[in-house]
Amino acid sequence: MDQGSQSERVAEPLPRVSTGIFGLDNILEGGFVPGAVYIVQGTPGAGKTILSNQFCFHRVVQGEKVLYVTLLAESHSRLMQHLSSMSFYDASRVPDSVFYVSGFDDLQNEGLQGILRLLNSESTRLNATTIVVDGLFVLEESVASEREFRQFINHLSSLASLLGSTILLLTNSRRGPTSPEFTMVDGWIEIGMMTLDYRSYRYLQVHKFRGSGFVLGRHMALVGNDGFRVLPRLETVTGLAPNNGSDAPPLSSGVVELDRMLHGGLPHGSSTLVLGPTGIGKTTLGLQFVAEATPEQPGLIFSFYETPARIARKAAGVGLRLAEQIEAGSVEVLWQSLTDTLLDDIGYRLLGAVRRRGVQRLFVDGIDAIEQSSIYPGRLAPFLAALANALRDEGVTTIFTSEIPQLVGGEAEIAFGAVSAVAENIMLLRYVELEASLRRVFSLVKVRESDFDASVRELSITAQGLQLKPLPAPMEGLLTGHMTRYPSSVV
Amino acid sequence: MSASPRHVLLVEDEPGTMTTVALLLEMLGHRVSRAANGKRALAMLLQERPDVVVTDYMMPHMNGLELIAAMKADASLATVPIVLTSAAMPAHVDSQVAADAFLRKPYRIDELTGAIDRALQRRRTPPP
Numbered sequence: 001m002d003q004g005s006q007s008e009r010v011a012e013p014l015p016r017v018s019t020g021i022f023g024l025d026n027i028l029e030g031g032f033v034p035g036a037v038y039i040v041q042g043t044p045g046a047g048k049t050i051l052s053n054q055f056c057f058h059r060v061v062q063g064e065k066v067l068y069v070t071l072l073a074e075s076h077s078r079l080m081q082h083l084s085s086m087s088f089y090d091a092s093r094v095p096d097s098v099f100y101v102s103g104f105d106d107l108q109n110e111g112l113q114g115i116l117r118l119l120n121s122e123s124t125r126l127n128a129t130t131i132v133v134d135g136l137f138v139l140e141e142s143v144a145s146e147r148e149f150r151q152f153i154n155h156l157s158s159l160a161s162l163l164g165s166t167i168l169l170l171t172n173s174r175r176g177p178t179s180p181e182f183t184m185v186d187g188w189i190e191i192g193m194m195t196l197d198y199r200s201y202r203y204l205q206v207h208k209f210r211g212s213g214f215v216l217g218r219h220m221a222l223v224g225n226d227g228f229r230v231l232p233r234l235e236t237v238t239g240l241a242p243n244n245g246s247d248a249p250p251l252s253s254g255v256v257e258l259d260r261m262l263h264g265g266l267p268h269g270s271s272t273l274v275l276g277p278t279g280i281g282k283t284t285l286g287l288q289f290v291a292e293a294t295p296e297q298p299g300l301i302f303s304f305y306e307t308p309a310r311i312a313r314k315a316a317g318v319g320l321r322l323a324e325q326i327e328a329g330s331v332e333v334l335w336q337s338l339t340d341t342l343l344d345d346i347g348y349r350l351l352g353a354v355r356r357r358g359v360q361r362l363f364v365d366g367i368d369a370i371e372q373s374s375i376y377p378g379r380l381a382p383f384l385a386a387l388a389n390a391l392r393d394e395g396v397t398t399i400f401t402s403e404i405p406q407l408v409g410g411e412a413e414i415a416f417g418a419v420s421a422v423a424e425n426i427m428l429l430r431y432v433e434l435e436a437s438l439r440r441v442f443s444l445v446k447v448r449e450s451d452f453d454a455s456v457r458e459l460s461i462t463a464q465g466l467q468l469k470p471l472p473a474p475m476e477g478l479l480t481g482h483m484t485r486y487p488s489s490v491v
Numbered sequence: 492m493s494a495s496p497r498h499v500l501l502v503e504d505e506p507g508t509m510t511t512v513a514l515l516l517e518m519l520g521h522r523v524s525r526a527a528n529g530k531r532a533l534a535m536l537l538q539e540r541p542d543v544v545v546t547d548y549m550m551p552h553m554n555g556l557e558l559i560a561a562m563k564a565d566a567s568l569a570t571v572p573i574v575l576t577s578a579a580m581p582a583h584v585d586s587q588v589a590a591d592a593f594l595r596k597p598y599r600i601d602e603l604t605g606a607i608d609r610a611l612q613r614r615r616t617p618p619p
Contacts, residue, residue: 069551070505073505073506073507074507075505075507075508075596075597076505076549076578076596077578077596077597078597080578080579081597091579092582094578094579095548095549095577095579095580095581096581096582099549100549100578101504101549101550101551102504102505102506102527102550102551103551104504104505104506104527105504105506105527105528105531105551106551118551118552121551121552122551122552
C-alpha cells in the first residue's frame with residue numbers, strides 16, 4: 001500500500017440535499033445530509049411549518065416524493081389554505097408528490113412503535129425520500145419514560161439511514177440541549193423570535209450539524225410570500241480578507257477636473273467614501289459617476305433617501321440624461337425603505353442587484369442609512385467591510401456617501417469604524433465661510449495606491465453638473481469650516 | 492340537511508376534523524361510526540353496515556381511493572353510497588367518477604349533508 005497517498009487522502013464530503021431555502025444551504029455548507037434526522041425547534045409562529053413545507057416542495061421539484069405526518073389538531077386542508085399564498089406552494093403536487101397524513105390514530109393505538117411503523121410503511125408505499133413529522137412534542141408527552149423516548153429517536157435514526165431519507169422533526173418544545181432527542185439526532189436548528197424595543201425579529205440558529213461545519217451564531221430570517229429566507233451574517237459568508245485590487249484602467253468619476261486630480265479616475269474595483277454635510281453635492285457626484293455607465297458597463301444607484309423619480313429629476317437638473325439611461329437599461333435605480341429593514345437584507349439585496357446585471361458602477365446613497373438598520377452597533381464595521389469586499393470581488397467600483405452632521409465648522413467625523421476596510425478612497429466636501437459668503441470646497445483625502453492632487457478646490461453645482469476650480473487664493477482651514485488666506489509671509 | 496337520520500361511517504385521519512364533523516352530524520340526528528383510515532373502515536363495514544360512507548382521501552395505511560376500490564370489489568359493500576372528501580386529489584383521478592359524491596375540503600356542514608343526500612339519491616336512482 002502506498003502509505004504516502006493514504007496519509008494525504010482527503011475525506012469525501014457527505015452528499016447533500018439542497019434545502020431550497022435562501023441562505024440555509026450557505027449556513028449548512030451545502031444542505032441536509034440524506035439519511036439523517038434533524039430537529040427544527042421553534043415557538044409557535046416562528047416559521048417551522050413554512051420552512052419545512054418549502055423544503056418539501058423544493059425536493060418535489062427535484063423529482064422526489066414527500067411524506068408529511070402531522071400529530072397536531074390542525075387540519076391539512078387548513079394548512080394547505082395557509083400555504084397557498086406562498087410562491088413555493090404548488091397545489092398540483094398534492095397528493096401525488098406531497099402526501100399529508102395524520103399519525104394521531106397510530107400514536108394513540110400503538111404508541112411510538114405505531115409511529116415508526118407508519119413512517120416506514122407510508123414512506124415505502126409512496127417512495128418518499130423526505131419525511132416531516134410535525135409535532136415531536138406530542139410524542140414526548142405520550143411516552144412513559146425518557147428511556148422509551150430515547151429508544152424511539154434511536155430507531156428513527158436507524159429508519160432514516162435504512163430508507164436513505166431526510167427526516168425533519170418539528171417541535172415547539174422548550175426542552176434543552178441535554179434532552180436525549182437533541183443529543184441523538186444529526187442536527188438541531190432553532191427558529192426563534194426576539195423583540196428589541198418595539199421591533200420583533202425572526203432568527204435561525206444551527207446548534208448542531210453532524211458531518212460538516214456550519215456557520216455558527218444567529219442569522220436574521222424573514223417570512224414573506226416567497227417563503228422563509230435566512231440571511232447568513234454577511235461577514236460570515238463573504239469573509240473579511242481584502243482582495244488584491246484590480247489592474248484594469250481607472251474609471252472616470254464623471255467630473256473632468258476630478259479625474260485630473262485622481263490622475264485618471266477612480267481605481268477600478270475600489271470603494272470611495274464621499275463625506276460631507278447635507279445638500280453639498282454628494283448625491284450629484286454619485287449621479288455623475290453612475291451616468292458614465294454604458295450597457296457594457298452597467299450602473300446601479302442604491303438610494304435610501306430619494307425615490308427613483310426624485311433622483312431622475314435631480315439628475316436632469318445637472319444636465320444628466322439619467323431617465324434615458326434607466327429606460328435603456330444601462331442604469332438601474334433601487335430605492336430601499338428605511339422602515340424595519342435588516343442589515344443583512346440590505347446587503348443581499350444590493351449584492352443581488354449587482355450580480356443580476358453585472359454592475360460595474362455602483363452608487364450607494366448613503367452609508368448612514370445602513371447604520372440605522374443595524375440592531376447591534378458592534379456589527380456595523382465588519383458588515384460594511386464584508387460588503388465592500390464582496391463588491392470588490394465582483395469588480396464593482398463603488399461610491400458611498402456619508403453625511404457629516406455639522407453643516408459648517410467642527411471636526412469631520414466618520415460615524416462608523418473600519419473606514420480603511422470600507423473605503424480605499426476618501427473625498428471630503430465642506431461648507432466654508434470665505435470672504436463673507438458660504439462656499440463649497442472639495443478635497444481628496446486618500447486614493448488607493450495612487451498619487452493624487454490633494455489641493456483644496458472650490459466646488460460649485462451648475463446646470464452642467466459639478467465643477468471644481470482652484471481657490472481664488474491659497475487658503476487653509478478646510479477641516480474647521482473657517483478658511484483663511486495663508487499669511488503673506490508664507491505665500 | 493338530510494331528510495332522515497342516517498348511519499354514517501366517517502373515515503378521517505385528522506382527529507380534529509373527525510371530532511368536529513362527527514359531533515355536527517350527531518347534532519343533526521345522524522348516527523356516526525368512526526374509522527381513522529381505510530383499513531380500519533374496511534374492517535368495520537361488514538359489522539356496522541352504515542347507510543353511507545364519508546371518507547377522506549389522504550390517510551395512512553389505506554387511502555380513500557383504495558378503500559373505494561376495496562368496497563367495489565366486495566359485492567356485499569359495492570352498493571354502499573360513498574362521499575369522498577379531500578383538499579387535493581391525484582391528477583389522474585376524476586373525483587366525480589371515483590365516488591357517488593365529492594367534496595373539496597375545507598367544507599361547511601351543510602355542504603357535507605348535501606353531498607350525503609346526493610350520494611344516497613344516486614344509489615336509489617337506477618342507471619339509465
